[in-house]
Amino acid sequence: MEKQRLIVDYKNITAEQLQILTDKYPEGFDPDDMIVYKNSEGKTVRTIPLETETTKYLFKISVELERKAAAFLEDDDDQDDVSDDDAAPDAEAVEEDED
Numbered sequence: 001m002e003k004q005r006l007i008v009d010y011k012n013i014t015a016e017q018l019q020i021l022t023d024k025y026p027e028g029f030d031p032d033d034m035i036v037y038k039n040s041e042g043k044t045v046r047t048i049p050l051e052t053e054t055t056k057y058l059f060k061i062s063v064e065l066e067r068k069a070a071a072f073l074e075d076d077d078d079q080d081d082v083s084d085d086d087a088a089p090d091a092e093a094v095e096e097d098e099d
Helices: 015-024 063-085 091-098
Strands: 004-008 035-038 044-051 055-060
Touching: 015 044, 015 055, 015 063
Parallel strands: 004 055
Antiparallel strands: 035 044, 044 055
C-alpha cells in the first residue's frame, strides 16, 4: 500500500504531528534537512520532510512553526522539571534547614 502524502502548514499542525516533528528534530531544523521549492504563486517554500509508517509529510517551515516547536519542547522540559521538584529533599538540604 502506498503511503499517504501530506503537506502541512503550521496553522493546521496537530499535537500528534508536532510531537513526531520534535522527536525527529529536537535541536531544531538544519538547512540541510529542508526541501525548498517554488509554489504555484512563485513563492519560495521551505519544508521539512518526515515519514511515518503510513504517511509522508512535508511540514511548511515558518517562524511560527519554529516558535511552536520550541514552546512544545519547553513545555515538555517543564514537565520533567516538575517531577524533579516533587522528589524528596536530599539529606544535606534538610541538615542545613535544621541549623
